[in-house]
Amino acid sequence: MNTRENQAQTDVVLRAENLGRVVADKIIVTDVSFDVRTRELLGIVGPSGSGKSSLLRLLNRLDEPTSGTVYLDGRDYRQLPPRELRRRVGMVTQRPYLFPGDVASNLRFGPAQRGESVSDEDVARLLEQVGLPGFAAQEVSVLSGGEQQRVSLARTLANRPEVLLLDEPTSALDEESKLGIEGLIGALVREHGLTCVLVTHDRDQARRMCQRVVLLEAGRLVQSGTALEVLGA
Amino acid sequence: MLKSLFHSEIALGLAQAGIASLMALAVVLLARRRHIHLEADASIALLRGIVQIIAVGSILVLLLKAPRWSSVFLLAGMVLAAGSISAKRAKNIPGAARVSTLSIAAGAGVVTAIMTWAGVIDTAITSLIPVGSMIIANAMNTNGLALNRFRSEVLAHAGEIETALALGAAPRDTVERYAENSIHSSLIPAIDNLRSLGIVWIPGLMTGMLLSGARPLYAAIYQFVVIAMILASSGLTALLSTTMIQAQAFSPAEQLVLKGAE
Numbered sequence: 393m394n395t396r397e398n399q400a401q402t403d404v405v406l407r408a409e410n411l412g413r414v415v416a417d418k419i420i421v422t423d424v425s426f427d428v429r430t431r432e433l434l435g436i437v438g439p440s441g442s443g444k445s446s447l448l449r450l451l452n453r454l455d456e457p458t459s460g461t462v463y464l465d466g467r468d469y470r471q472l473p474p475r476e477l478r479r480r481v482g483m484v485t486q487r488p489y490l491f492p493g494d495v496a497s498n499l500r501f502g503p504a505q506r507g508e509s510v511s512d513e514d515v516a517r518l519l520e521q522v523g524l525p526g527f528a529a530q531e532v533s534v535l536s537g538g539e540q541q542r543v544s545l546a547r548t549l550a551n552r553p554e555v556l557l558l559d560e561p562t563s564a565l566d567e568e569s570k571l572g573i574e575g576l577i578g579a580l581v582r583e584h585g586l587t588c589v590l591v592t593h594d595r596d597q598a599r600r601m602c603q604r605v606v607l608l609e610a611g612r613l614v615q616s617g618t619a620l621e622v623l624g625a
Numbered sequence: 626m627l628k629s630l631f632h633s634e635i636a637l638g639l640a641q642a643g644i645a646s647l648m649a650l651a652v653v654l655l656a657r658r659r660h661i662h663l664e665a666d667a668s669i670a671l672l673r674g675i676v677q678i679i680a681v682g683s684i685l686v687l688l689l690k691a692p693r694w695s696s697v698f699l700l701a702g703m704v705l706a707a708g709s710i711s712a713k714r715a716k717n718i719p720g721a722a723r724v725s726t727l728s729i730a731a732g733a734g735v736v737t738a739i740m741t742w743a744g745v746i747d748t749a750i751t752s753l754i755p756v757g758s759m760i761i762a763n764a765m766n767t768n769g770l771a772l773n774r775f776r777s778e779v780l781a782h783a784g785e786i787e788t789a790l791a792l793g794a795a796p797r798d799t800v801e802r803y804a805e806n807s808i809h810s811s812l813i814p815a816i817d818n819l820r821s822l823g824i825v826w827i828p829g830l831m832t833g834m835l836l837s838g839a840r841p842l843y844a845a846i847y848q849f850v851v852i853a854m855i856l857a858s859s860g861l862t863a864l865l866s867t868t869m870i871q872a873q874a875f876s877p878a879e880q881l882v883l884k885g886a887e
Contacts, residue, residue, distance in 0.1 A: 454787055456878055474879040479793040489788040502792040551792060 403429040405587050406481070406555050410460035411450055412611075420446045421611045423460070428555060433581045433588045435602030435619065437595060443611035444591040445486075448557050451589065452481040465554075475505070482553030486560040488544035490532040495519070495543050498532060502551035510550055521584075522546040522576060538569025542576065549580075556580075558590045562597070574601055595623050646671045688750050696750045700737070700757045704730045707765035715772035715870070718883055724869040725768050732862030733757070733764040736854055745850060755833075756851060760858045763815060767859035768866045771811035775870055776883065778803035783884050796875040804867040808860075815859040819852050828852070 406428040413420040421443045428434050436444045449455045451462055453474055462469045469477050479502065490498050499518055500510045510518075515528050522542040527535075532543060541561055548556065558577065562570040578601060580586045592598050598605050599619050606616040607623075615622050627644070631637040653667045688695060708726025715721035737757050740746045746756050779786065779800060789799040822828075828851065834844035874883040 452791060453878055454791060454880060456876060456880055470878075474790075475793045475795070478791050483791040485784070485788060485791075487784060489784045491785070491789075501789070501794075505793045505795065505798075547792065 405430050405465060406451065406589070407463040407466075408447075408451065408460070409463065411447070411457050411462065412459035413446060413450060413455060414458045419611050421450065421457075421608075424606075424608070424611075424613045425460075426606050426613065426616055428587060428589055429604075430587055431581065431585045432603050433577070433590060433601055435598040435605040436589060436591045436608060437598045437605050437623065438593070438608035440593060441610075442608040444593070444608055445559050446611075447608065448483070448559050448589065448591050451555075451557055452478050452483050454478075454483070479506070479551045480553055481555045481557060482548040482551050483557040483559065484541075484545050484548050484561050486563055488540040490535075490540055490543055490547075493532065494528065495524070495530050495532060495535075495546075496528040498543055498547045499528075499550045501547060514550075518546040518550055521549065521580070523572070536569070537565050538572060541565060541569070541573055545573075545576065554587065556586055556588045558588055560591055560593065563593070570597075577601065599623050642675055646675070685750075685754065688754070691750065693748050693750060693753075696753045696757070699754060700761065701730075703758055703761045704733065707733075707761050707768075711765045711769040711772070714769035715776055718772065718776055718870060718873055720873045721772060721870070724866055724873060725765075725772065728768055728862045728866035728869065729761060729764045731865055732768075732858045732860075733761045735861060736760060736858035740854055745854070756854075759851060760855055763855040764858045764862040767811045767815060768862050770814070771807045771863040771867050772870060774810050775800075775803060775807040775867055775874075778806055779874055779881075779883050783881060786881055790879060790881065796879050796881075797871050800871050800874060804871050807867050808863045811863045812856070812860055815852075815856045819849075819856055822849060822852055 404427040407426075409425050411424045412422045414422070424447060426434075436447060438444050446455065450457050453462075453469060464472065464477065464480060469481075472480075491501060496512075496515045499515050503510050512528070516525070519525055519527050522545050524539060524542050524546070527539070527543070532540065535543065541564075545561070561577070562573045565573065574597065577588060577590070581588055590598070590602060602619045604617065605619045605622040607614050627637055627640050631640055649667060649671060653663045656663050684699070688699065705726060707729045709722055711725040711729065712722035715725070718724075737746065737753075737760055741748060741753065746753055782803060786799045790796065823845065828848050834847065835841060839847075874881060876882050
């Protein structure tokens with residue numbers, strides 16, 4: 393193993409190993425293996441129904457794999473308490489599912505589950521980070537789709553995750569909001585050193601945002617590599 | 626009209642049951658015009674109902690001569706049947722039959738036992754079985770309503786629940802609101818029964834007591850006693866079943882297992 397490979401091994405924060413899920417004899421995901429390296433934005437790309445979102449749900453154990461497992465920092469995630477795992481591997485879904493109330497209470501939700509409080513300053517900092525300064529007291533019901541998705545992102549970031557899973561976070565947004573969220577995620581990876589796994593059916597988006605890409609078809613990994621190698625120019 | 630046609634009491638009763646069933650089926654056909662298909666459910670329920678009540682009536686005739694403690698077995702049999710029927714209102718919830726049976730047994734059992742010990746329910750089989758069965762039947766209905774509502778709420782809010790799980794929430798906390806809604810809605814019939822007692826409806830038991838020579842005022846008060854006992858057992862059943870079912874909605878790895886097709 394050369395130095396570069398060694399470096400890549402040590403940089404791996406999340407490893408899916410022969411991951412699969414079969415429900416009522418239906419293959420949802422089968423034999424998928426890949427690494428997610430620290431501070432990278434890995435894309436999971438494929439057509440509708442290819443198992444992208446199902447694969448993502450296996451990564452934070454929202455669903456149970458029927459074969460294989462996932463290693464977080466080298467440790468089999470089945471050895472971790474599920475709540476700790478989900479704090480460390482945060483998730484942002486296609487629909488933001490904000491809880492009724494104001495923005496600040498949404499941001500405080502995750503830490504409050506562990507008995508931790510989030511100061512007003514930290515709330516303001518998180519909102520600044522997602523481009524919503526001064527939104528702490530806003531009721532979530534009056535926010536636009538793009539703003540809701542930013543709050544959802546900030547809410548997950550409030551848990552200080554090591555890995556962020558993003559499930560088609562822009563698919564329900566208009567073009568302007570979509571580009572705004574893309575820029576925001578890119579900045580989080582570049583400037584704050586976040587590790588992200590992005591599920592998208594939009595190949596152009598994957599080309600714009602991801603360093604590496606895995607391509608799924610019918611629940612199987614058919615190709616992986618750099619975005620250029622997998623998706624072309 | 627029927628009385629002039631039938632001279633035997635049994636034949637008259639069956640004819641009355643037939644006409645009442647036809648009335649119920651007419652409503653089912655009316656519902657069908659609005660594409661609400663109750664035909665199979667209603668027909669089977671009507672048929673089962675008449676067969677079961679005749680069977681119980683026959684058993685009661687025998688039990689009148691049996692020792693008092695034998696009523697415990699009959700009530701236990703009713704609880705088992707109630708648990709099984711009620712669980713069918715909670716499709717896809719793992720362990721719903723066990724939860725239903727335990728909740729109804731505890732809810733109806735505790736209230737019936739305390740009330741019998743206190744002398745509110747007479748230990749005579751002719752008293753314990755009818756009153757006990759009313760308590761069990763209402764506990765069964767409440768349990769079915771609570772589980773059905775809980776299931777609907779969880780299915781409708783699966784996204785919110787999984788979002789909370791993904792943020793590190795404890796499974797029970799993510800469905801607490803839906804369990805509370807289920808308890809509230811399942812107790813509406815029992816509370817409305819108390820509210821409307823004597824104004825909108827006079828329970829059959831009161832009629833029976835009057836016919837058997839009880840003093841009207843005592844018969845009236847006893848109706849309140851029975852309906853209050855029903856509220857107590859229904860409430861206890863709903864509290865227990867929603868508490869137990871909250872755990873059943875999740876796997877040991879804290880995944881929501883109660884959801885639609887994948």
